[in-house]
Amino acid sequence: MAESHGEAKGGEAKGSANAHTEAEGGHGFPPFQKETFPSQIVSLVIAFVALYVIVSRVALPKVGAVIDARQKSIDGDLADAQRLKDESEAAMKAYETELATARARAQAIGAETRDKLAASSEAERKALEDSLAAKLAAAETSIASTRATAMSNVRGIAADAASAIVQQLTGKAPAAKTVEAAVDASLKGTA
Amino acid sequence: MIDPIEQFHLNKIFTIGHIGNQEIAFTTSSAYMLLAVVLIAAMMLGAGRALVPGRFQSVVELAYEFVANTIRTSAGSHGMTFFPLVFSLFMFIFVSNIVGIIPYTFTVSSHIIVTFSLALLVFLTVIIYGFYKNGLKFFKLFVPSGIPAVILPLVVVIEIISFFSRPISHSVRLFANMLAGHVTLKVFASFVTMLGALGFVGKVGALLPLGLTVALTGLELMVAFLQAYVFTILTCIYLNDAIHPGH
Numbered sequence: 490m491a492e493s494h495g496e497a498k499g500g501e502a503k504g505s506a507n508a509h510t511e512a513e514g515g516h517g518f519p520p521f522q523k524e525t526f527p528s529q530i531v532s533l534v535i536a537f538v539a540l541y542v543i544v545s546r547v548a549l550p551k552v553g554a555v556i557d558a559r560q561k562s563i564d565g566d567l568a569d570a571q572r573l574k575d576e577s578e579a580a581m582k583a584y585e586t587e588l589a590t591a592r593a594r595a596q597a598i599g600a601e602t603r604d605k606l607a608a609s610s611e612a613e614r615k616a617l618e619d620s621l622a623a624k625l626a627a628a629e630t631s632i633a634s635t636r637a638t639a640m641s642n643v644r645g646i647a648a649d650a651a652s653a654i655v656q657q658l659t660g661k662a663p664a665a666k667t668v669e670a671a672v673d674a675s676l677k678g679t680a
Numbered sequence: 681m682i683d684p685i686e687q688f689h690l691n692k693i694f695t696i697g698h699i700g701n702q703e704i705a706f707t708t709s710s711a712y713m714l715l716a717v718v719l720i721a722a723m724m725l726g727a728g729r730a731l732v733p734g735r736f737q738s739v740v741e742l743a744y745e746f747v748a749n750t751i752r753t754s755a756g757s758h759g760m761t762f763f764p765l766v767f768s769l770f771m772f773i774f775v776s777n778i779v780g781i782i783p784y785t786f787t788v789s790s791h792i793i794v795t796f797s798l799a800l801l802v803f804l805t806v807i808i809y810g811f812y813k814n815g816l817k818f819f820k821l822f823v824p825s826g827i828p829a830v831i832l833p834l835v836v837v838i839e840i841i842s843f844f845s846r847p848i849s850h851s852v853r854l855f856a857n858m859l860a861g862h863v864t865l866k867v868f869a870s871f872v873t874m875l876g877a878l879g880f881v882g883k884v885g886a887l888l889p890l891g892l893t894v895a896l897t898g899l900e901l902m903v904a905f906l907q908a909y910v911f912t913i914l915t916c917i918y919l920n921d922a923i924h925p926g927h
Contacts, residue, residue, distance in 0.1 A: 518685060518688075519685065519688035519689050519690060519791070520688055520790060520791045520792050520793070520855070520859065521792070522690075524702075525690050525707070525709075525791075525793070526793045527699060527702045527704055528690075528696075528703070528704050528705045528706075528707055528709075528710070529690070529707070529709050529710075529791060529793050529794055529797075530793060530797055531696065531699075531704050532706065532707065532709060532710035532713050532714075533713060533794055533797050533798075534797075535710075535713075536710070536713035536714055536716070536717050536772075537713075537768065537772065537798075537801075539714075539717050540716075540717045540720060540721070540768050540771075540772055541764060541765065541768045543717070543720075543721045543724070543725075544720070544724070544764050544767055544768045544771070545764030545768075547724075547725060548720075548721065548724030548725060549724075549744070549763065549764055549767060551724070551725070551729075552724065552727065552740055552741060552744045553744065555729050555733075555737075555741070556741060556744065556745070558731070559731055562731060
């Protein structure tokens with residue numbers, strides 16, 4: 490390690506070698522000592538080829554694979570997240586449609602029931618009215634007939650009463666036809 | 681005075697072999713290059729694989745994403761072909777720069793031959809890939825579209841000169857920044873010890889260079905990152921020319 494490569498070749502005393510090299514224009518300046526060049530080039534070639542082989546065959550594929558794997562896993566996770574998000578959105582949409590149809594059906598059922606109930610109650614009402622009207626009519630007929638009967642009875646009684654009164658006053662029974670005509674005329678005036 | 685150049689000396693640890701007459705030595709620089717490689721490998725391979733990263737894993741992934749984004753923004757997604765190369769360059773320069781800031785260490789990129797070799801690697805990659813990918817259409821790089829025919833020859837000459845000076849500017853920028861930063865640090869740090877040796881007044885006076893040394897260390901940390909980043913982004917821009925030659 491003590492021996493200085495490059496200057497060792499000269500084999501001269503160090504002092505004089507330095508003085509000599511100064512004159513030669515930078516010969517003593519280590520980076521410009523041409524004797525060292527072959528050694529350095531050989532070392533560099535060995536070192537750099539070794540480095541290139543290590544880097545290209547092992548190191549870069551390894552680091553690249555790790556980075557790729559990470560990127561893939563991130564992409565995969567993002568895709569999964571997106572898929573799950575889509576799924577939840579689809580589920581949400583399905584739920585909303587379900588809810589909307591259920592609501593529509595409920596409304597339809599409600600409306601139908603309401604209509605049915607209204608129709609049946611209307612029919613009942615009508616039937617009731619009809620029966621009431623029929624009963625009313627029957628009652629009116631019965632009243633009318635009763636009244637007619639009563640009226641005809643009244644006529645008979647009135648005729649009898651009139652003929653009796655006339656007989657009492659005049660002592661002689663009037664003709665039945667005259668009494669009836671007088672009673673009819675009198676009833677016509679009051680009726 | 682402590683020699684500020686001393687830190688750039690290469691010390692031979694052992695001899696690997698010979699190429700012709702030239703001795704190939706394992707030097708300080710070699711050791712720090714390997715240290716950088718070992719540190720990067722340990723960091724990259726030691727990081728966990730957790731889905732939610734820890735601190736250490738985050739740093740590694742940050743570096744990965746940072747370099748990947750730099751390539752994508754300046755060379756397009758097609759530039760990812762060169763991801764391993766650009767990542768290796770960035771991490772190698774960045775880690776060796778950061779290690780170099782620790783006192784008593786050596787900075788690999790403070791030697792022009794290292795930065796030049798790296799720049800040349802990028803330059804040759806651009807040329808070879810450019811011709812491989814685009815064939816002769818690669819020459820479009822030197823012929824910008826929408827230029828009047830009169831000044832076109834001049835522009836082509838300028839484009840060619842600028843293309844071939846790329847490895848120089850690419851390498852010298854990094855080298856000079858690291859070298860100058862470390863020399864400055866060493867000079868200010870040596871003022872501290874020099875003034876400190878001059879008794880009480882000197883010790884009080886030494887506070888100024890000490891503060892500056894601390895501040896410069898912070899600056900150098902930034903420069904270490906910035907220069908690695910600049911080297912990387914220029915690499916990406918040059919590679920973009922190879923991928924899409926038409927301006």
